[in-house]
Amino acid sequence: MSAPLLAIDKVSKSFGGFAALTEVSVEIAEGERFGLIGPNGSGKTTLINCVSGALRNDRGSITFAGEEVSRLPAYQRTRRGIARSFQIPRPFRSMTVLENLVVPLEFVVHRHSLHQADTRAEAMEILRGMGLADKADTPSSRLSQVELRKLELARAMAARPKLLISDEAMAGLSGNEVDEVLRILFKLNETGITIVMIEHIMQAVMRFSQRVICLDAGRIICEGTPESVVKDGGVQRAYLGA
Amino acid sequence: MQGVLLGCFYAAVSIGLSVAFGLLDVPHIAHPAFVVLGSYGTWLVAGRYGWDPLLSGLALTPVFFLIGVAVYRFYYETFEKRGTDTGVRGLAFFFGVAFIIEVGLIIGFGVDQRLVDAPYIGKSLELGEELRVPMRMLVAFGTALALTVLLGLYLSRTFMGRAIKAVAQDEPALRLMGANPVRVKQWAFGIATAVAAVGGALLIIVGPVEPSMDRVYIGRTFCVVVLAGLGSMSGTLVAGLILGISESIVLTLLGASWAPAVSFGLLLLVLGVRPQGLFGR
């Protein structure tokens, strides 16, 4: 078995007296489609915040592509290949859709070779892949919900990550829209990108993930194939009881 | 010790900000300006009617309450509702308001210092051989204590008070309970401004005031509020004491010029080491 792309080892994080994560350990292989579920407040977003660098974990280690990253600021983790989309989309509102993508292109992909790069053409290419090409010059403040979600993913993709963390990208979307986003994620995975999906929409998790873990109150309570996790008694109690 | 009394005074002046910034998260840079405004109001009322300055300040509280409600309403309608670019604009707005108050006071009253007179100003209480406590500081001490206790009780015992605390933590829940969050916040900001009036009365009791004093107090009030922990009333008293004592120590060691640096240094320290403050949520 080759080394995992992302190794989270006994990561703990507390806010004041509140323990958001307690000794969470999990390994994610390269190219894997990984699902992360758990009731509200179980620590899912805290965990990916620690992985992406928005937060620093108090204890434990996070190793990405063989390198310990838990002391690095978020932008350096992005430059090493970790990208994430936000649960509530955070577009750069003063910029157009296209410009939103130029930012990661300028600051991650082409940061050493800015004069030679044609960032606008590249951004258009990505937008085409996402079905947002016709909105390229629209101010990002004027997009619909599903378009915003796609922009979130597109912007994360523009950084050419090895690992993409999608944080509830499908929350609140209609059935068709969920299928659209799922299709995009599958396509991305086919190009070799490892994807960690956080979702509440169980059928999406089931269809997409090869492996799933369930968090509850900051700990992993179950790990396995989607079918086995969903049937697990502890998982069901966590959701119903919460 | 001088520091203790000074600290209580700082607490009294800062407690309004504890509500406005600590609970409501409004970037209320203009709070010290309102305190200074309260001082001048007190001077006017005390001068005109011959009342005791503290009473004059208390008499001003309804007026200031209304001003506070109006200011918050205006702030909310213009900024919090729209959402975009609120950071810069909100700060600029309150900076502008503080500036207008300061210049307005200069135009109206001139740059000279104003002070009030009262039976307890100028006299000291002798406790033992070495310790002489100025009576006006005791007045400040007492008022600070009273304010802290009153506000603390208000926030925990009355319906409106608990609604104010709730709106700081969980606005959607409050909405579900049927209360209008904007009205609650308005009310809270009104209280904060009314308390600023009392703070102003204390300010002019403790010493002479001049229009530019608000700037030095920005550092002090924010230091106290952050050190206390955003939203903690009793914390404000403790934080005020810490600041007062620290400033007194620096005053004796390095002289008066470095006193403003203390509050700012302490603020940075808290933000670096324990950003949630002493009693923060």
Next chain:
Amino acid sequence: MTVRRHYGFWIAAAAALALAATAALTLRNEYYFFAGYVVLQFVILATAWNILGGYCGYVNFGTGAFFGVGAYTAVLLIKSLEASLPVQIAAAALVGGALGLGTGLLTLRLRGIFFSIATVAVAIILQTVVINWRYLGGATGVQILKPEPLAPFDNYVKMLFVIAVALAVAAVAIARYVETSWLGRGLRAIRDNEEAAECTGVPTLKLKLIACSVSGALMSAAGAPLAMYQSFVEPASAFDLNYSVSALAMPIIGGTAHWIGPVIGAVLLGTVQQLVQVNISSEYNVMVVGVLLVVFVVGAPEGITGLALKLWRRIGR
């Protein structure tokens, strides 16, 4: 960015300098140069403020501190080394940049409001330091002897005016470069959503520090010639609150998104200030700035340039 637009700016800049030099050599009435110098000072301050405030979203309340530091660095160099004006300006820029960097390192990791409070503290502390520094004149101030103006100028103030034009052009050119480059885009991303910017690969702290240092350097550079301009420097006027308020009000009134905004705001508001000051009083002058600031922040947040754009679009229909 097309090549034509690129040259357009520099042609205009060269023209401005030429115009200024011609005026200095031909016009007699000194008042225009005194007033013009003041307005140019504000152009530089407003432009500098906007690099951190408008482009990046961090509000500096203490422009007066940087300006005063620049003036007093010049005084220090004049008294100790009899340094020439270019050296004074360069040194002031260095000190201002260091001050910006220092303030930034301490506070730019925190929420915006704490950076703003820090700038207030810096202003108070620096003014206190200077007041207690007898070599620099203390609270009473210090007299500076004006040297002979360089040829072809016959009058020192006129020469300073032209230098101020050059400094203003430099400041605007720097702001323009920041705005249109990758740096500007990064700053805008930080202003729009700092957390998202960081996750998109933008080194937020580094960029904020760069913006803060550049802004501070320009502000201090603007203050350096004050010693020569007034022949007298004192803490109360060098650290005047009016500089802080104006440097903030002018970009907001003129428009913070584009480099022309601070220029428009400075020229308009600076001229208004001169008129009010001469005809009414200096307190009302300052009150006007404050009121206009609040009016624009509330009613026209995109400033004059924003309003002009809206009008343009409506006419275009």
